[in-house]
Amino acid sequence: METAFQALVADQAETFSLAVQRLETGDLSAGEVLIRVQYSGVNYKDGLASVPNSTIVKAYPFIPGIDLAGEVVSSEDNRYKQGDAVLVTGYGLGVTHFGGFSEYARVPADWIVPIPEGLTAREAMILGTAGFTAALSVQALEQSGIVPERGTVLVTGATGGVGSSAVAMLARLGYHVAASTGKPDESGFLHSLGAAEVLSRTDVYDPEAKQRPLDKQRWQAAVDPVGGPQLASILSKIAYGGAVAVSGLTGGAAVPVTVMPFILRGVSLLGIDSVECPAELRRRVWSRLGTDLKPAEPEKLVDREIGLSELPQALSDIRNAKMRGRTLVRL
The missing domain is CATH 3.40.50.720 (NAD(P)-binding Rossmann-like Domain)
Structure with a gap:
């Protein structure tokens, strides 16, 4: 049974558009694990993916967002089960694969990192x-x-x-x-x-x-x-x-x-490459982000927290250097 949800969709048919749309889980990219996204974050690459004739996005319509954190809804891979707290950054997320500016995401199991002890889903995306x-x-x-x-x-x-x-x-x-x-x-x-x-x-x-x-x-x-x-x-x-x-x-x-x-x-x-970083190194570094590399007060990094409807303005702001720290997206 498919589930309806909302996502920020970039499209370039006759004219370019960037707007919140209603989709169903069957519309998502392929992958073994379906995730209910709780938080994402705004990155400079997301800003570049959200303009007409983007050099980042190769096919439309598209859901940007190179970060996400949430919980597993279903999994065809036995490494993950319903309710697991997970995050995804890098690889093709938000570039060639529908990204994190969406209430649901389906991703390859190999891209997933369990959220380490010491971090909540919110804190994981404050970092992102x-x-x-x-x-x-x-x-x-x-x-x-x-x-x-x-x-x-x-x-x-x-x-x-x-x-x-x-x-x-x-x-x-x-x-x-x-x-x-x-x-x-x-x-x-x-x-x-x-x-x-x-x-x-x-x-x-x-x-x-x-x-x-x-x-x-x-x-x-x-x-x-x-x-x-x-x-x-x-x-x-x-x-x-x-x-x-x-x-x-x-x-x-x-x-x-x-x-x-x-x-x-x-x-x-x-x-420093954070996109194709090997899985073992990726997990090791995320583990440190829950311990000695975790900022003493992560909330100080948050410039603002927004919803999907506020994303177009935030993406414009990051392209024009009008942000400081992190913009957190609450799904």
Whole structure:
């Protein structure tokens, strides 16, 4: 028996539309597990999937949303049973497969992560893909030998989802965090998350200044979800043996860097992928998100909580950098 529900649907027939529609479970993408979605979150990629002629979406009509958390309704896979609390991020969710902006979702069993002890479904989506990416970044820095005693860790794009999560996680672990932002009026927010200092965007990268292959060593490491020319500037300022975990390209895909930081200071550039991350690593990191990587006060990351009808405006806001922290979607 099919169940009726509501979802945000992007369609591009004669004209583009983005609106809440009534669907039935038979309309969902294929998969072994049917989930009643309780929460989702708004990510930059969701914003890109919600515009005409999107480069993210390949076929219409489509349900965006690269995050979801909820409970299993039915499962054809014996790893999951009715009532299990689960989450899904990455893979094709919200890109090639109907996503989380929906009261129900059907997904492949291999994509699912049980919500770990220490997290509710709400907290899992306060973190979502952004928090998971931040956690992968922090763990990668740890594995490169970055420890609190070595000095300051820079976080760029610090008011965004990845950046704000990284600030909170690093602060909980005892790191001295320098948070960089282009929004000076948000310094109070960043200090409340645990940032020891707040830097302007031009403190990190001044496009009008001459860029040096090697500059004064300022930070032992950085979490950078921005990329672009700013990343080259950061690499020139990382201390000997330091590392930068990069996970985004909102600042651009091209990085005008030389080999100098790598061969003269032994700096490591660590690429962070949260989409095709192996299942074993994915579960291990989510387990840490319920323990030592869980922000001390997750609710401080929440900018707003919205319903499906408010999503179009929220998706526009994230594309235009009018958000801080996380926007939680209550299904």
